[in-house]
Amino acid sequence: MNIKIKPLFEKVVDLVFGIILLFIILAIAIGAIQLFVDVWDLLSLKGITGQYINMITDVLTLYVMVELSRSLIEYFETHKLRLTFIIDAAIVFIVRELLIGLFKHEMKPDMIYAISTILFVLGALRIAAIVVYQREKQMSEDALN
Template structure:
């Protein structure tokens, strides 16, 4: 039997997922309409940085929604999906800063170190997930 906490968590995550899905749909529609700006021929870069930024933002929302849908399947938040979203968001900020020539060397080093730590966390979370899956498989085989 589900506790009140579990039910409330399901409701809250359901609302969050609902709003993320709405945000993804709105973002995709806005992205579709912004394609026309790319044809305005305002320099070589034009509106591409905004377009790329919007695409990566939508990708972050998709990764977060994947994390929440996985919660409804297993009632656990998978760290890999959350880390994927953080990596994409960090790379998004890095690309925008580099493209606009606003990044100083110390910030570039900080971004690099942060992405390295996120990558190591992702590898660690995959290894832990594989171990958990292996333990569950061994427990089921023993029964």
């Protein structure tokens, strides 16, 4: 019974991830177009200082979407989710929130410390994920030789 369910499960997961990837690609395309429209609007404004935070937020949001789509594309190639892409997206999202909070002068010191700790942990996880991936890659190459 377990043997019959596994292929069905894999097909359903592939379908769901495919639909998610399609929506992410659509969101990236719409976001990029909107970003160009916003840049054009910036040229018509006299004071653009207040508009920079919107541009930074939009660019970093698009980068998060790209990283998430990369993790889904990697899933379709290897049927594994690579932790590095997901951690990259999380790091960029947190940096995005940090920049917004600092620019708006809404960050209190305890929040900055908490975000710094989260960034440190995510950075350590990313380094560990790369080390483990390289070790697994080396072990599989050694096994082939």
